[in-house]
Amino acid sequence: MADAAVTTTGGTPPAIPSRAEGPARETWQSFRRNKLAMLGLVIIGLFILLAIFAPLIAPYDFKEQQLMDRLKAPSGKHWLGTDDLGRDLFSRVIYGARISLWVGFSSVVGSIILGTFLGILAGFYGKWLDMLISRFFDILLAFPSMLLAIAIVAVLGPSLQNALIAIAIVGIPVYGRLIRAKVLSLINEEFITAARSIGMKNGGILWHHILPNSLSPIIVQGTLGIATAIIEAAALGFLGLGAQPPAPEWGKMLADSRQFIQIAPWTVIFPGVSIMLTVLGFNLMGDGLRDALDPKMKN
Amino acid sequence: MNSYVLKRIFVLIPVLVGMTLIVFSIIHAIPGDPAETILGQKATEQSKEALREQLGLDKPWLQQYFMYVGDLLKGDLGESIRTKVPIAKEITPYLAATLELTFTAMLFALIIGINAGILSAWKQNSWFDYAAMLLALIGISMPIFWLGLMEQWLFSIKLHWLPSIGRMDQRNPLETQTGLYVLDAIIQGKWDQLWIVIKHLILPSIALGTIPMAVIARMTRSSMLEVMKSDYIRTARSKGLPQFLVVYKHALKNAFIPVLTVVGLQTGSLLGGAVLTETIFAWPGVGRYLYDAISYRDYPVIQTGILIIAFIFVVINLIVDLLYAAIDRRIKYR
Amino acid sequence: MKETVLEIQELRTHFVTSKGEVPAVDGVSLVVRRGEVLGVVGESGCGKSVTSLSVLQLIPRPPGKIVQGSILFRGKDLVALSEREMRKIRGDRISMIFQEPMSSLNPLFTIGQQLVEAVKIHLGLGRKAARRHAIGMLAKVGIPRPESVIDEYPHQLSGGMRQRVMIAMAISCNPELLIADEPTTALDVTIQAQILDLLRQLNEDNGTTMMMITHDLGVVAEICTRVVVMYAGKIVEEAGTEQLFENPLHPYTQGLIRSMPLMNEDRKRLYSIPGQVPALSLDMKGCRFADRCSKVMPICREQLPELEDKGSGQYCRCWLYSAVKEDAV
Amino acid sequence: MNGPKPEDVLLEVNGLKKYYPAAAGGLKRSGTYVKAVDDVNFAIRRGETFGLVGESGCGKSTTGRSLLRLIEPTGGTILFDGQELTSLSPEQMRRSRKDMQMVFQDPFSSLDPRQNVKRILEEPLKVHGIGRGAERRQRVEQLMDIVGLPIGHLQRYPHQFSGGQRQRIGIARALAVQPKLIVADEPVSALDVSIQSQVINLLQDLQQEFGLTYLFIAHDLSVVKHICDRVAVMYLGRIVEIADKQELYQHPQHPYTQALLSSVPQPDPKAKRQRIILKGEVPSPANAPQGCAFHTRCPHVMDICRLQRPLLADTGAGHQTACFLYSESVTGGV
Amino acid sequence: GGSSNNASGGSDNAGASDQPSSSASAPSESTQDTLILGRGGDSVSLDGSIVTDGESLKIVHQVFDSLLEYKEGTTEVEPALAEKWEISADGLTYTFTLRQGVKFHDGTDFNADAVVFNFNRWSDPNSEYKFEGDSFDYYDSMFGPDGARVIKNVTAKDDHTVVFTLNQPQAPFLQNLAMTCFGIASPAAIKEKKENFKNEPVGTGPFVFKEWKRNDSITLEKNPNYWKEGLPKLNKVIVRSIPDNSARFNALQNGEIDLMEDVNPDDLTLLEANTSLQKIERPPFNVAYIGFNTKKKPFDDPKVRVALNYAVNKQGLIDAFFAGQAKPAVNPMPPTLWGYNDQIQDYTYDLDKAKQLLSDAGYPDGLPGEYTFYAMPVSRPYMPDGKKVAEAIQADFAKIGVKVNIESPEWATYLDDTKAGEKDDLYMLGWTGDNGDPDNFIYTLLDKDAIPGNNRGFYVNENLHNILVEAQKEIDQNKRSDLYKQAQTIIHDDAPWIPLVYTTPILAAKANLKGFIPNPTGTEYYSSVYFE
Numbered sequence A: 001m002a003d004a005a006v007t008t009t010g011g012t013p014p015a016i017p018s019r020a021e022g023p024a025r026e027t028w029q030s031f032r033r034n035k036l037a038m039l040g041l042v043i044i045g046l047f048i049l050l051a052i053f054a055p056l057i058a059p060y061d062f063k064e065q066q067l068m069d070r071l072k073a074p075s076g077k078h079w080l081g082t083d084d085l086g087r088d089l090f091s092r093v094i095y096g097a098r099i100s101l102w103v104g105f106s107s108v109v110g111s112i113i114l115g116t117f118l119g120i121l122a123g124f125y126g127k128w129l130d131m132l133i134s135r136f137f138d139i140l141l142a143f144p145s146m147l148l149a150i151a152i153v154a155v156l157g158p159s160l161q162n163a164l165i166a167i168a169i170v171g172i173p174v175y176g177r178l179i180r181a182k183v184l185s186l187i188n189e190e191f192i193t194a195a196r197s198i199g200m201k202n203g204g205i206l207w208h209h210i211l212p213n214s215l216s217p218i219i220v221q222g223t224l225g226i227a228t229a230i231i232e233a234a235a236l237g238f239l240g241l242g243a244q245p246p247a248p249e250w251g252k253m254l255a256d257s258r259q260f261i262q263i264a265p266w267t268v269i270f271p272g273v274s275i276m277l278t279v280l281g282f283n284l285m286g287d288g289l290r291d292a293l294d295p296k297m298k299n
Numbered sequence B: 001m002n003s004y005v006l007k008r009i010f011v012l013i014p015v016l017v018g019m020t021l022i023v024f025s026i027i028h029a030i031p032g033d034p035a036e037t038i039l040g041q042k043a044t045e046q047s048k049e050a051l052r053e054q055l056g057l058d059k060p061w062l063q064q065y066f067m068y069v070g071d072l073l074k075g076d077l078g079e080s081i082r083t084k085v086p087i088a089k090e091i092t093p094y095l096a097a098t099l100e101l102t103f104t105a106m107l108f109a110l111i112i113g114i115n116a117g118i119l120s121a122w123k124q125n126s127w128f129d130y131a132a133m134l135l136a137l138i139g140i141s142m143p144i145f146w147l148g149l150m151e152q153w154l155f156s157i158k159l160h161w162l163p164s165i166g167r168m169d170q171r172n173p174l175e176t177q178t179g180l181y182v183l184d185a186i187i188q189g190k191w192d193q194l195w196i197v198i199k200h201l202i203l204p205s206i207a208l209g210t211i212p213m214a215v216i217a218r219m220t221r222s223s224m225l226e227v228m229k230s231d232y233i234r235t236a237r238s239k240g241l242p243q244f245l246v247v248y249k250h251a252l253k254n255a256f257i258p259v260l261t262v263v264g265l266q267t268g269s270l271l272g273g274a275v276l277t278e279t280i281f282a283w284p285g286v287g288r289y290l291y292d293a294i295s296y297r298d299y300p301v302i303q304t305g306i307l308i309i310a311f312i313f314v315v316i317n318l319i320v321d322l323l324y325a326a327i328d329r330r331i332k333y334r
Numbered sequence C: 001m002k003e004t005v006l007e008i009q010e011l012r013t014h015f016v017t018s019k020g021e022v023p024a025v026d027g028v029s030l031v032v033r034r035g036e037v038l039g040v041v042g043e044s045g046c047g048k049s050v051t052s053l054s055v056l057q058l059i060p061r062p063p064g065k066i067v068q069g070s071i072l073f074r075g076k077d078l079v080a081l082s083e084r085e086m087r088k089i090r091g092d093r094i095s096m097i098f099q100e101p102m103s104s105l106n107p108l109f110t111i112g113q114q115l116v117e118a119v120k121i122h123l124g125l126g127r128k129a130a131r132r133h134a135i136g137m138l139a140k141v142g143i144p145r146p147e148s149v150i151d152e153y154p155h156q157l158s159g160g161m162r163q164r165v166m167i168a169m170a171i172s173c174n175p176e177l178l179i180a181d182e183p184t185t186a187l188d189v190t191i192q193a194q195i196l197d198l199l200r201q202l203n204e205d206n207g208t209t210m211m212m213i214t215h216d217l218g219v220v221a222e223i224c225t226r227v228v229v230m231y232a233g234k235i236v237e238e239a240g241t242e243q244l245f246e247n248p249l250h251p252y253t254q255g256l257i258r259s260m261p262l263m264n265e266d267r268k269r270l271y272s273i274p275g276q277v278p279a280l281s282l283d284m285k286g287c288r289f290a291d292r293c294s295k296v297m298p299i300c301r302e303q304l305p306e307l308e309d310k311g312s313g314q315y316c317r318c319w320l321y322s323a324v325k326e327d328a329v
Numbered sequence D: 001m002n003g004p005k006p007e008d009v010l011l012e013v014n015g016l017k018k019y020y021p022a023a024a025g026g027l028k029r030s031g032t033y034v035k036a037v038d039d040v041n042f043a044i045r046r047g048e049t050f051g052l053v054g055e056s057g058c059g060k061s062t063t064g065r066s067l068l069r070l071i072e073p074t075g076g077t078i079l080f081d082g083q084e085l086t087s088l089s090p091e092q093m094r095r096s097r098k099d100m101q102m103v104f105q106d107p108f109s110s111l112d113p114r115q116n117v118k119r120i121l122e123e124p125l126k127v128h129g130i131g132r133g134a135e136r137r138q139r140v141e142q143l144m145d146i147v148g149l150p151i152g153h154l155q156r157y158p159h160q161f162s163g164g165q166r167q168r169i170g171i172a173r174a175l176a177v178q179p180k181l182i183v184a185d186e187p188v189s190a191l192d193v194s195i196q197s198q199v200i201n202l203l204q205d206l207q208q209e210f211g212l213t214y215l216f217i218a219h220d221l222s223v224v225k226h227i228c229d230r231v232a233v234m235y236l237g238r239i240v241e242i243a244d245k246q247e248l249y250q251h252p253q254h255p256y257t258q259a260l261l262s263s264v265p266q267p268d269p270k271a272k273r274q275r276i277i278l279k280g281e282v283p284s285p286a287n288a289p290q291g292c293a294f295h296t297r298c299p300h301v302m303d304i305c306r307l308q309r310p311l312l313a314d315t316g317a318g319h320q321t322a323c324f325l326y327s328e329s330v331t332g333g334v
Numbered sequence E: 001g002g003s004s005n006n007a008s009g010g011s012d013n014a015g016a017s018d019q020p021s022s023s024a025s026a027p028s029e030s031t032q033d034t035l036i037l038g039r040g041g042d043s044v045s046l047d048g049s050i051v052t053d054g055e056s057l058k059i060v061h062q063v064f065d066s067l068l069e070y071k072e073g074t075t076e077v078e079p080a081l082a083e084k085w086e087i088s089a090d091g092l093t094y095t096f097t098l099r100q101g102v103k104f105h106d107g108t109d110f111n112a113d114a115v116v117f118n119f120n121r122w123s124d125p126n127s128e129y130k131f132e133g134d135s136f137d138y139y140d141s142m143f144g145p146d147g148a149r150v151i152k153n154v155t156a157k158d159d160h161t162v163v164f165t166l167n168q169p170q171a172p173f174l175q176n177l178a179m180t181c182f183g184i185a186s187p188a189a190i191k192e193k194k195e196n197f198k199n200e201p202v203g204t205g206p207f208v209f210k211e212w213k214r215n216d217s218i219t220l221e222k223n224p225n226y227w228k229e230g231l232p233k234l235n236k237v238i239v240r241s242i243p244d245n246s247a248r249f250n251a252l253q254n255g256e257i258d259l260m261e262d263v264n265p266d267d268l269t270l271l272e273a274n275t276s277l278q279k280i281e282r283p284p285f286n287v288a289y290i291g292f293n294t295k296k297k298p299f300d301d302p303k304v305r306v307a308l309n310y311a312v313n314k315q316g317l318i319d320a321f322f323a324g325q326a327k328p329a330v331n332p333m334p335p336t337l338w339g340y341n342d343q344i345q346d347y348t349y350d351l352d353k354a355k356q357l358l359s360d361a362g363y364p365d366g367l368p369g370e371y372t373f374y375a376m377p378v379s380r381p382y383m384p385d386g387k388k389v390a391e392a393i394q395a396d397f398a399k400i401g402v403k404v405n406i407e408s409p410e411w412a413t414y415l416d417d418t419k420a421g422e423k424d425d426l427y428m429l430g431w432t433g434d435n436g437d438p439d440n441f442i443y444t445l446l447d448k449d450a451i452p453g454n455n456r457g458f459y460v461n462e463n464l465h466n467i468l469v470e471a472q473k474e475i476d477q478n479k480r481s482d483l484y485k486q487a488q489t490i491i492h493d494d495a496p497w498i499p500l501v502y503t504t505p506i507l508a509a510k511a512n513l514k515g516f517i518p519n520p521t522g523t524e525y526y527s528s529v530y531f532e
């Protein structure tokens, strides 16, 4: 399986390729060989394209109602059928991709920035700061994440933006801990000692050695984190604590259509399938990235 | 061992303090006047004042917090604003329902997840391995609320195999002693009712247990693969042990440690997911209780509900930690 | 000459990796005779461990596979045996000690639990008898307080003690052949001396036949009776220990011996073999050492020399001593 | 030969200590310490190679790193080139590292896997503001040349090199700032014999060319014998013997040194020497024995050894030993 | 059971014979004596006097009896706890003779003192039994608020005779007394349970309150001492809240419940195709509407309100969301009620006109800002899916430049919020008549006396108030009818609402359920229900 590790077995010098290869290039090559990961990339790429070009692709306005045409089964006119307000499901699903991807990306970026900042503070400067930050992470992690998100939205009020904030907050300790652990293990690596021994300042060590070497787990976790964030946003939407009408958020669409599951199953199937596919895409890609970037970091 | 247990518990204290602090702050984070938010604008100043007093909002912040913690330590979990019933009393049946559901879901996840993981690792790169891991990947990508709806649609509405909602056929109620219906039915020896209870449990447990199952299967597999590569497995094989002993005795025990961590963490996903599952399957558990409290702005209930679930989660992870130490004697020395 | 315990013939063990097939063991033939200690030396990655693991059929499959060759143990070809039959041999008639005493014991079971397993299976002893036997073995390898150590976990023991436990485990069924794969490499010198002492005793007192794998010529000189030198998956030289140190034939062996700093004599400057061990691949041709050899000849790059008898039990794989070379060029 | 003359001394270490708090199993800190380095004294002359040998865990690396204050020593003074290092501010210390560099044991982890050789070699130049632009590039190429690596490899990453080559990169990095002292912490122990001699030769050549002073840490006594001028033997955080190489190897005084030397396997099957095989193993520095740390394994142990700690004392000809066998007060007892 | 040829294959009898599921193991159908009713929302409180919502009153109705009651399936008044009564000529004194031998569920006697106790509790603003946060909205709205009470006092003449003295004649007085909300509670229980009475009600009704699992179910058991001979036929009633209409319908199809309220109009075809189920129509007696919060700008301006009236496509809504089981509403009361003004022409669906009118009102570019539009989170008989209807209306409003944001807080909060009138600008609601008098629609919902209370739009029109008060005092039904028609004209012109629809609520039950007679008011006894 993961034969990327072979280069470091024993003292055997690796076959030296004629051209210098950076770690990034090797990662890409090993990633490219992974069919499932590439499938994930394709799925995500597709949804990203749909999201970007939604106004061009969507045949209808996502909020345009045609009450005469409500709950129509998929057909040439409405590829995925219509919902109970006669809105074109295909258009709504496409616009929904915008919302889900936006929530996924931005909440994860938010948690990564804050998490990385705190994680580095804790791992690098240690002592009481580490105590404080680690406890803070422990405390946040002591709440089941979905529950914490619900609680935060309960306080802030239901809206897409608040859902996004909640999901981002819930994610902070995940990245924070990861970075902290990575920093702690890196600090014991000899090349960090080497950097100090040549007289490098802490800032330089952080910036030139620690951060670049912490990047791969963050990228992996971030990719998987987007998957989680999308599901969480959809779950909040499903509970009515996320996006509000008429926003075509997938979870909300599911919740609004669940009563038609018997007479118009497509209204439930397509938003659900969209969530699943996007999430699957990110999970596949995350798995692939992990195998490519960090073969030892399994789960 | 005992000092290890003490140490683990000791380490939890700041976490518990932090948890209560966060939960306590919920009411303070409400924008505007909490009393007004809860009671609505038309409430008289008098009743708002009374509520503030009930919630202790009229005192200095720190004092409020100590009062809150003091009450918690005394076992006073507050009173529902909506029903005026002590939450400790009100929440018990919901808690039992949730525990039964999450326990069943975890059981399902463990049994299937671990075995699928072992088989996958054993038959690495076989079609079974590929199929199981693809399914597991789909499993972790599944929005559980959607899965629940689909299950309901297929198995209740279309096929009529299983009930779609609730815990029990209400025409045929069970006398509850423990609140855990399976246990109640067994204690009372009511086997046909036990069967009904189990049928009600199947769909929600599958919906809730799917993600943990997938995660556990993946973890078990990779952990088994890792362990199977290790030196001590080679040693065991060099002794001439039969393969099943090598796998189930030497490998599994070691591979189980990371799986255990995941099990601990996944209880969080179960307890969080309960809100969704219970909504879909009209399961009268804490998740739904909490969800309703949110729509009623019944903040004491929200606070306590969250605190209790988080507490359960923390306790489960403590148990997991202790289990570790029981399995792996090195841990206390680290 | 003593009877043959193990005879490896033309063994080829390959690994399939993403960068192609790696011939880790590339046509190795050797013989281990009763009561002797055969040393196998060579640099890291030359295929020592893979050879020994091949004997016990413990090569991880995939990626490894035995492509060719036979391994005759008391005349029986181990390569052809079923897993079931092989299991009866492992730990009973052939046993093995590994390099890493830290990771070679299962951390979650007590010493006793791990010791009695093999005894129960191979000697058919009951629980109590197996335990008594295990305590006896621990005592034999010089572990103090064996009655209490038997109930301890590996992490409670030091590296040297663990290696003793490994040895106790390996000899507990009184094997006909003991393969030791770098048993002292991870240990400190003073501990290494203890372990080597123990192994020598086993050989001298019990007549245990051993195959001793090491990269340290010092260890070879201490304990082995005969040596096989490996380079890049092939045997390049074979000789009695004294013979080898006195009169190394192969340029690699010569270089190796000359590049070692010595305790008992001063060398102004160490000899150094230039370059590094080549990466193993299927399409290597010629002598594997050609690129680093100071006496390289054109034929060395073209054709692989045979391992030839140079008299008095010394064998060498080098064109320098080959009669054929003139004809070939 | 008596002790080195003051002007010859580049580095003088007095009473160096490094204690780590011992991790305790229970709730509280145990209050005990791991005395990794405990009162170490030695001096290194300009241009010499000073060897530090001892078994794993005896405190060699800790000593080496404390010199550069990569580990903050618990006590003691370090006089380097006339400057007291322990009293420098962190910033001053950082600057003075220009004059003392390190070469590490592990050629795999001592190079940042995400930097190519060019960046690795440029880094110390940048940090100490040495040269810029073309000048800097020239210096980097020169360094490659010095350690015998092709300039064409500058764009490569560490994992594309073999262990020996990586060690050369590490040496080049240390040389970049033209240090006076290089602390080489087991620079060859991870390498195969044929590669080891290449690196040893390189180190010797560089010393000649640049007049470097080495603190050469190793556990392989034959390597130390080959490369060093003077050697110190450490046991459990303390130096038990210091002497010139020839003196030490021919007339080892301390029983530990004697055992150590006799334990080294000789690649000479005919050299059947009297072997001293020590009983037991090195005790953990967390609970080092009272008195002489070696008394638990010493074949010549006396009563006083269990009670009192022998100090490093000159036994003539610059040979220093910490053993009661050689101190006057108990000479009569031998 | 038996096979059939309907669309869903052989599964004609979803509940029983086809699958060995939960219901199959229930005791055989013929002896079934437990009714499981599924409905859309939970009760807010079980003290009928402090609530106005149907889901609460539905349960209250089973537990309590009022002095009078409505004949099954109608709004005609019949004796209940009061066996007979006399009215003085001036219409100011009513003397009731109470039924003897009736006991509350807690075993205490029902008597004149109990009646006095209850009425005093409702009318005395300082009653010690008016608990924290309670208000007797129904009492205030049926019998006038404090300061304008219709009932002067209630006295016990003897143990079984109660005398009501009125300040002014009230035409629908008897009609009002028959309402569920004026069910007589056990004074002993109120005194004992205090605040908790609303969670554990005690009355004299056919069923005894047993257990309330919030948001899940309410369990009622047969009152063995019920004063009506032979009733109730059922042993037990379990009322489950299953908010989702289709989940509820699934449960019915699956045999998990026996009777469900508020069938999703979209599920009608499934219902009609299923032979093991029966469809039950409740006589239409309701109105659904959008109310304007007239306290707030710009909805204090009738021109704006009229403009928005033109922007709602009622027929479109009916086709889409009511499966045709509704008629467009014109007036604030249903046409089945006497006094309905059929002369009034509804505002047509005409977006251009709406825009024009907005422009006339000073908003040529539509209304400035965004408005909060409360849409009901629960399914009600008059409005199966408020959020969806709101979304449809939201889209139409947007077309005339009125941007509204839909909010649907939980039901109890929803009612509180709209009553307070701070958060909402527009709100959707409806009313099911509970006593068969136009007063119960128009006065209850739109008179200034109903603030705060059911007049959630804070609509104040003195003229209307005068007419309504006069109508209350007038005894002659023809004259009253004229007055109410006049009132409807005023309301039409002032447009405090957008009347939406009058619906025929659909219920569904297992085919073998008998004896369920739906009442137009939305509350009926389950006492005569039985299974075949």
Ligand SMILES: Nc1ncnc2c1ncn2[C@@H]1O[C@H](COP(=O)(O)OP(=O)(O)OP(=O)(O)O)[C@@H](O)[C@H]1O
Pocket (backbone or CB within 6 Å): A006, A009, A010, A011, A012, C015, C016, C017, C022, C024, C042, C043, C044, C045, C046, C047, C048, C049, C050, C051, C060, C063, C064, C215, C280
């Ligand atoms: N599991 C494996 N997968 C791929 N290649 C392997 C594997 N195990 C060994 N090899 C390859 O086989 C060759 C020989 O390895 P082997 O372990 O026998 O070396 P060794 O001589 O024992 O070295 P060392 O002294 O480091 O133990 C190496 O080049 C290594 O790359």
Ligand SMILES: Nc1ncnc2c1ncn2[C@@H]1O[C@H](COP(=O)(O)OP(=O)(O)OP(=O)(O)O)[C@@H](O)[C@H]1O
Pocket (backbone or CB within 6 Å): D020, D021, D034, D035, D036, D054, D055, D056, D057, D058, D059, D060, D061, D062, D063, D219, D285
């Ligand atoms: N950060 C630390 N915390 C606690 N103890 C430590 C720490 N670092 C080192 N030690 C202890 O200090 C002692 C000396 O360690 P050091 O690394 O100096 O030994 P060494 O002689 O270099 O050994 P080796 O040959 O294994 O490199 C060891 O027993 C080690 O366990």
Ligand SMILES: [Mg+2]
Pocket (backbone or CB within 6 Å): C048, C049, C050, C181, C182
């Ligand atoms: Mg090896």
Ligand SMILES: [Mg+2]
Pocket (backbone or CB within 6 Å): D060, D061, D062, D185
């Ligand atoms: Mg070291």
